[in-house]
Amino acid sequence: MIHTLAGFGKRCPTRTVSASSGRATPGSTTYRREQMDDRNDYWGRVARRRFSRRSALRGAGVAGFGLAGAALIGCGSDDDDPDPTGTPGGGGATSTGTPDGTSASATTTPEGVQRGGTLRLSLLNDPPTIDPFGNTSVSTKEFAAHAYSRLYKLGTGPDITGGEAAPVPDLAESAETDDGQHWVVRLRPGAKFHNVEPVNGREVDAEDVLLTWQDFRDPTNVNRESFAFVTDVQAVDATTVSFTLDAPSAVFLDTIADGNLLYILPKESDGGFNLAEKAIGSGPWILDRYDISQIMVWKANPDFYGDVPLVDGLEESIIPEYANRLAQFQAGNVHALGINANDVLDLRSQREDVQWRGEVSALTSIFYFNNISDPNQPWSDERIRQAVSMAIDRDALMDLAYNIKALQEAGLEVSTAWNNLIPVGHTRWWLDPQSEAQGPSAQYFVYNAEEAAKLLDSASPGGLDLKYQYTDNRYGQTFNSVAEANIGYLTEVGFRPQTEVQDYNSVYITQTSSGFFEGLAFGYETPFAEAGTYADRPFGVVDGEAIEKNRTRVVDQEILDLSRRQSRELDVDARRELLHEVQRINALHMYYIPNQAGAGTGWSAYQPEVRGIRSTRGYGDGVETRPYLWFAT
Structure with a gap:
């Protein structure tokens, strides 16, 4: 079936998004705007994408297509995608079809989801730095999305295209406002940093958010003006942070959910270790080994929320040449790959068992x-x-x-x-x-x-x-x-x-x-x-x-x-x-x-055993798509 571009549906007013289920809850502390058509209500849009861990697993086998819009930002489509676990074009978008006219589909029930195994992908090159605020490179930000959490992320699911993904809680439990200008963000109870020296698995607190905010607003961070509309940030208590804006904002949640921006650092990073040499966050993946120009090896974080990642680990081999990456996919050594449009028809005829997704990226x-x-x-x-x-x-x-x-x-x-x-x-x-x-x-x-x-x-x-x-x-x-x-x-x-x-x-x-x-x-x-x-x-x-x-x-x-x-x-x-x-x-x-680079339909191929494929946009696939991948055996 060919999937065409789809808009958003009706939006409901007055909602707050909570982390416990990912559902919007009527009657919570909310922002109300009188006489607003609910189809155009921003806060309703924030909440309209309702999905829980349970509903996510219901469709875990559906290929909703998912390499972070960013991972491919080496993007574009083909080999532009360093490691497609999502959109072959670097940025989320709309599904336009599959090479055989059918979409990769679920073959198991939620009860049939199988844990374990190692997800093997490929990268074009090394990040210029692994310090999440040290560079604006896609490689740096995509790396950060694996190791670090953001307060919010983009919510993904088997039936949500990358272009439709809306903000949902990540490290936060909820974000509340009465007027759209003053926000209270409550941290997820029990959220922990990786159990790595010198942080040692302690719980995340409001001081970590304040330290991160100071680092982000440092003059050396070229992204610092992305939050110029935030005039004050305060720790209310150990698990609550308040944000004051210069005016009611339509983009606050979208901005804190942006995979290009606010990755929460442990306060130990202020003198306790070098962010350019060591990655210690609260994200779904713990960096186990990084051999420059060869491979990144990640372990699943056992303390991550939501009962994910579903695999035990992730290996990203650094393979600069597209021809070599394609050969590795054909040999079964990587589980997914962005395919050059000129190779789609040949690969389809050579490998009838391959799952395909085509998607237009949010990339220009x-x-x-x-x-x-x-x-x-x-x-x-x-x-x-x-x-x-x-x-x-x-x-x-x-x-x-x-x-x-x-x-x-x-x-x-x-x-x-x-x-x-x-x-x-x-x-x-x-x-x-x-x-x-x-x-x-x-x-x-x-x-x-x-x-x-x-x-x-x-x-x-x-x-x-x-x-x-x-x-x-x-x-x-x-x-x-x-x-x-x-x-x-x-x-x-x-x-x-x-x-x-x-x-x-x-x-x-x-x-x-x-x-x-x-x-x-x-x-x-x-x-x-x-x-x-x-x-x-x-x-x-x-x-x-x-x-x-x-x-x-x-x-x-x-x-x-x-x-x-x-x-x-x-x-x-x-x-x-x-x-x-x-x-x-x-x-x-x-x-x-x-x-026009970035405007066309990009194609990603997946080995037949891959399930749980999702789509996102931007740089966040480390937390928004890859934790949900699993293998059918």
Whole structure:
């Protein structure tokens, strides 16, 4: 059966989400907004995804598809997925089908769930650091999701697509508010850190949360402004923490659930051990061994809540080359793999027993120039940026990267949609660039080499020399094929690119992706779990200065105002329109130029014995999908 994009259902007002069952409880301490249509009630949305441990196991054998949107953020689809236990494209999304027209399905009852065994996956490379706040790399954040807990996570289940996953308690037991501005978060009773020196399995307390908050807000953390709307954090008692915001917020729970952000550290990390050398958290996996460039070995945390993980351990072999990863999957040495779209039909015919899932990720790729606010830079002229966008043939790039025509001829349903600033996979908030709703800026998404050449010549007579940079050792072949094809498109309209292929760990993630470069760069944007972050972090400004992750150093007051408004807007339809307007403004000026890597249907293959597959988005699959995997024997 082909699964198509689905929206959210009716939402109920006045709910609080508790950890005991994951269910929303009517009548709890809640935020009430009079005369709000309950379909658009934010707090109802927070609670609408009801699932308990019992209901999760009822469908544990269903392949709901699950590599964290992040794990693949080396993402995109194919080998972009370092280790698919979830979305083959790095960020959650919507299921679009399977290579044989059927979904991987459950074959056992809840009583038949079998424990034990070792889950074997693969990684493309080592994280630049294992300090969860030491880097914004997907590798670092995906590592952190295994070892550390967050206060909230994204709730997953066999019938929940990654794009639909909503915040549920993780280390917290509940989060309560009367007005949307003042929040009380209660920690899960009995939650413990790993039984590893020097923390020794002690219980998590409010002081750990405060220490984590201080570390997160340190000026060296480039993500620190993600919580700029939080004005005060206090420990009420040993198991209760209060958060005061600058205004009622539509995104507080989504933000503390974001796998890119607030991983709770033990206070012993303040001088007791080095976070870059040792990982001690309260997450579902305990790091047993890490042999750099070879393997990470994890043990299941016996003290983790919810009676998971279901397997005894997890091994992640570091295999940089996609061909080698594919060979290991074919030999049965890894349990899941993101498959290049060009290999889907061959592998399907060779291995009829393989389970398949296809999904569109919540991932967008972008061109971005450095320092476009500097009038001395030629690309401060928006005509040059518009020319770049009109120079690329998005449909042709989709076929190159995702084998569209061949898969369609084989009868598979695949996505052909175009990314915007907010990616296709964020279906509730994405604005279709090919729709009338895009308005006048739609013209800049359409391939028109002749017009692109005219725009470039009018802004820079005779064309333009520029440095073009990207990384080719993190995101996989889908991304690399698009990055290489971009060169031809740029050259065709009069750009003269000098290409620099950068090492991911030492150059791209530490310098280029933070705006420290010259010329034109191409890369993936972080697959933000909360869609409003696309209107926030890429345009972030503090005290008149662009933050590091404002890669272009643009200052657009209209977008800043819209971003602030959308984060406080509790009516879903009104908030959607605000985010659509941000996408229109970005496209008009092409501050960030959306590209097609990440927009297509990504495919993941699973060995026939794998069960409990789930989907998420962002970087959290270490806690949101992998603990629920098990093997049928």
